[in-house]
Amino acid sequence: MALVQFTITKVQPLFTRMTMRHFSTPTKTKAANTNNIRKSVFISQSNDVFTNLALEDWLYRNYDFTNHHIMMLWRNDPCVVIGRHQNPWVEANVADLNHITEKGVQLARRNSGGGTVYHDQGNLNVTFFTARDQYNRKHNLELIARAIFREYGIKIDIAPREDLVVRNAKVSGTAAKLGQPNAYHHCTLLVEVDKVDLNQALHKHEDGIKTNATKSVKSKVLNLCEANPKITVDGLLSAIGWEYMRTPANSFKDGGKLLASQQNGFQMINPTEQWFPGIADIRDTLQDWEWCYGKTPKFSVTKSFAVPTRFLNSFDSITENLKVTMNVEQGRISDVTLYVPPGLSSTGFSGEAKVITSLKGHKFTEDAINSLEWSLSGSEYGLVDDRDKFVTECVRQVMTSV
Structure with a gap:
């Protein structure tokens, strides 16, 4: 019809x-x-x-x-x-x-x-x-x-x-x-x-x-x-x-x-x-x-990263990965946690480390990466120099991969 x-x-x-x-x-x-x-x-x-x-x-x-x-x-x-x-x-x-x-x-x-x-x-x-x-x-x-x-x-x-x-x-x-x-x-x-x-x-x-x-x-x-x-x-x-x-x-x-x-x-x-x-x-x-974005129910993102061999001494053997976890509430980063595998830290530290960074409170967007001014250099966890850069890059990837 x-x-x-x-x-x-x-x-x-x-x-x-x-x-x-x-x-x-x-x-x-x-x-x-x-x-x-x-x-x-x-x-x-x-x-x-x-x-x-x-x-x-x-x-x-x-x-x-x-x-x-x-x-x-x-x-x-x-x-x-x-x-x-x-x-x-x-x-x-x-x-x-x-x-x-x-x-x-x-x-x-x-x-x-x-x-x-x-x-x-x-x-x-x-x-x-x-x-x-x-x-x-x-x-x-x-x-x-x-x-x-x-x-x-x-x-x-x-x-x-x-x-x-x-x-x-x-x-x-x-x-x-x-x-x-x-x-x-x-x-x-x-x-x-x-x-x-x-x-x-x-x-x-x-x-x-x-x-x-x-x-x-x-x-x-x-x-x-x-x-x-x-x-x-x-x-x-x-x-x-x-x-x-x-x-x-x-x-x-x-x-x-x-x-x-x-x-x-x-x-x-x-x-x-x-x-x-x-x-x-x-x-x-x-x-x-x-x-x-701000109305999003709270969530967390966890990513795992293999540790580059250049950070290892000939006698080092790291069988676990570095893990980064970000908690996000109301669209903003509320916490960042690192899991440091044995052998990566120069001080011998391993396990979970709560990290207070300049990312906390930032919107969970790529703009936060541009404000990434944090550094673990000289911290108690012994992540210094290139290892510091490696961890920082891992955090960047957590944000850009979502």
Whole structure:
């Protein structure tokens, strides 16, 4: 069936176009009669991940969804989006993100939980906003699956973990935020994503890292265009929006053109301060290092290094490696511990040594390396001269390998 084409036009700022009751501080209300719920499709004009996440958060905080559900459709420039409780150094190739594409790859932490996803212009991101008591993730996924099958004939299954799957490969990532009185469920659909960039951006460095942060489950992924070359992001946007408009809330009874004509239609949304007062502050918070990296649950990194033979006398025999352990809290180095193997120290010291260095308190980034002024020369552990340089280089490698 051919899609009904809705006219999509820019509209004036929402505060002047709608009554203020839509944007009053949400309060817990009685469940609405779903027959009275109207729907809107908001299409963000921004491709900036922080702006779009800020728009999500603004609507979640300020909108009354009791009788008005919203589907937000949005696309981002290349970025890695991690869950609220994840470790970016475990989930992404943090050290190389700036070099993966011509303009680099942003890293963002969203407000919802779940795992890490990669976005570029080949993804379509979909957010379903409802009141908490009307939240239904499986319904949303089934709606997307129906839209894709109706327009492109691709059969999509819903996996037990509530991912959309084609030929045993994931074509979506999904997460949600449940509050009171509002909730949202968002997912990203892989349409024609650059999988080379995706794999490079999500290349993980888990060796030696101990963390209690939520870890993503690695899965085989597939672009929808691999199942049907005719599918495009713009076409999918129209198909999902039309499916959303033609169905009642939490029902799949097909209301067709008649029901769609009774909805609020497609609206191009400009996520700026003029339209959404306060959104700039939300965006600034989401882009800040303290949110993206500083919110990381504490973790430690341990690396092991073979001792160069030049440090050994002919009668020395070192069978163990030098080990460096860094503890990181709130994205900053809190402690550095060395395990010195027997035979390396000129004083005969061996074992664990707590080292107070200029690294303590620094952000766990390559910038800290530029501030590396510490030296173990003359310390009680006897690591001097070239041995001092060897240990320092080991510490550098701990930081640059994650």
